Amino acid sequence: MSPSHIYTAYDEELKYLMRRITEMGGLAEQMVGDSVRALVNSDAALAQKVISDDVIMDAAEREIGDKAIITIARRQPVAADLREIIGALRIANDLERVGDLGKSNAKRVMAVQATGVPRKLARGLEHLSELAMIQLKEVLDVYNTRSAEKAKSIRDRDEEIDAMYTSLFRELLTYMMEDPRNITSCTHLLFCAKNIERIGDHATNIAETIYYMTTGAQPEGERPKDDMTSSFGAVTE
Amino acid sequence: MSPSHIYTAYDEELKYLMRRITEMGGLAEQMVGDSVRALVNSDAALAQKVISDDVIMDAAEREIGDKAIITIARRQPVAADLREIIGALRIANDLERVGDLGKSNAKRVMAVQATGVPRKLARGLEHLSELAMIQLKEVLDVYNTRSAEKAKSIRDRDEEIDAMYTSLFRELLTYMMEDPRNITSCTHLLFCAKNIERIGDHATNIAETIYYMTTGAQPEGERPKDDMTSSFGAVTE
Numbered sequence: 001m002s003p004s005h006i007y008t009a010y011d012e013e014l015k016y017l018m019r020r021i022t023e024m025g026g027l028a029e030q031m032v033g034d035s036v037r038a039l040v041n042s043d044a045a046l047a048q049k050v051i052s053d054d055v056i057m058d059a060a061e062r063e064i065g066d067k068a069i070i071t072i073a074r075r076q077p078v079a080a081d082l083r084e085i086i087g088a089l090r091i092a093n094d095l096e097r098v099g100d101l102g103k104s105n106a107k108r109v110m111a112v113q114a115t116g117v118p119r120k121l122a123r124g125l126e127h128l129s130e131l132a133m134i135q136l137k138e139v140l141d142v143y144n145t146r147s148a149e150k151a152k153s154i155r156d157r158d159e160e161i162d163a164m165y166t167s168l169f170r171e172l173l174t175y176m177m178e179d180p181r182n183i184t185s186c187t188h189l190l191f192c193a194k195n196i197e198r199i200g201d202h203a204t205n206i207a208e209t210i211y212y213m214t215t216g217a218q219p220e221g222e223r224p225k226d227d228m229t230s231s232f233g234a235v236t237e
Numbered sequence: 238m239s240p241s242h243i244y245t246a247y248d249e250e251l252k253y254l255m256r257r258i259t260e261m262g263g264l265a266e267q268m269v270g271d272s273v274r275a276l277v278n279s280d281a282a283l284a285q286k287v288i289s290d291d292v293i294m295d296a297a298e299r300e301i302g303d304k305a306i307i308t309i310a311r312r313q314p315v316a317a318d319l320r321e322i323i324g325a326l327r328i329a330n331d332l333e334r335v336g337d338l339g340k341s342n343a344k345r346v347m348a349v350q351a352t353g354v355p356r357k358l359a360r361g362l363e364h365l366s367e368l369a370m371i372q373l374k375e376v377l378d379v380y381n382t383r384s385a386e387k388a389k390s391i392r393d394r395d396e397e398i399d400a401m402y403t404s405l406f407r408e409l410l411t412y413m414m415e416d417p418r419n420i421t422s423c424t425h426l427l428f429c430a431k432n433i434e435r436i437g438d439h440a441t442n443i444a445e446t447i448y449y450m451t452t453g454a455q456p457e458g459e460r461p462k463d464d465m466t467s468s469f470g471a472v473t474e
Contacts, residue, residue, distance in 0.1 A: 062455060069320070072309065072319060073314075073315040076313040079310070082306060082310055104464065108467050111470045111471045113471065180417065184410060184469065185470065187410060187427065188469075188470070191431070191467075194428070227344075230341065230344040230348065230428075231345075233351055234350065
């Protein structure tokens, strides 16, 4: 937030946006953890809670969007203040999508319940979701401190999640090949793992947005992360 | 675009944003079609083209974002003009993600090549992608005509894509169960089908944004679309 403007009500509006983003981030983190707990424990009630939480996330994104536009129209911000508000819109959008991914996992709880989640896969999913939650938490901390340096370092390491996802992907394929009765539930777990990997991508998006808010520039260089599984099984001649 | 403002240069700026969005939309459509053609024909060169096209999409989104912010800072728009610019940001974001999904499909071409795509599945994927491309095309037409009514009607029918996706999902599971050697490539095709279904979701997002740009309101009522496969295989007691 630039110190140059003098309207206290305006400061309040910017602070309000920041607070709402932080709340959305907290709920997003919780939804990710809850959805994986629901999957691993076949907990339909917890899954239902995640699905309800997503309604709150959607409403929060809409409210932040409306407030942001009113603030732009009323205050006519430029430079850092304008980037602050546009950044809030983008971050709210990424967090809303994290909520969608949590909901998508929660909705698969009943389908996976049929066979349950083998212990080893459960641990893999839990580990993957922990990594995603840590990344979300760190990126929200950076949102509050506005360190461009830290934002860049989060963006530069999404590899841990990707490596974990790749190993889960292989393991799920193995389970499917061992016993065709695992195919349906493992397919759902594959989508769940992919959802969590995508949550990591959204954390990276948010880090990029914070870098932009703070510096006015896009972080340089190719984004290092990518889904390494897409060539898995490829014929290499 | 509101007829009230008098700056011709400003009109030009808004028209420029519209033109760039339309170009992004055209490329997005093409990427979706190309990626499925590459999959079905194991065409590595076409897949590589889609992957290169995604770089153009990323650059276009960044450019639209930069231009939009400069326009807001310079022209201090309110009401319809401000919604126009914020809408352009949102639509560029959805189109960029459509490009990502096309790229994700293209990157699976080599992995699927190992077993090839059975004719029936190929037809299913082609049909699904045609539906997604029609939806993208229609939503871009609505973007140019700004009909809130038509935007709402696109949003209200994403069901055809969802039904087609559900049927492909079932079919892919059947192939996997029939022969474990199909599991790896069918897993990639599952992700491809899901990617195309998500392209339909982005078209719906864009329709909602156009409705908002035109009316200043969010379309009412729950969004009808949802992934129907997430409970597939669930124990129903």
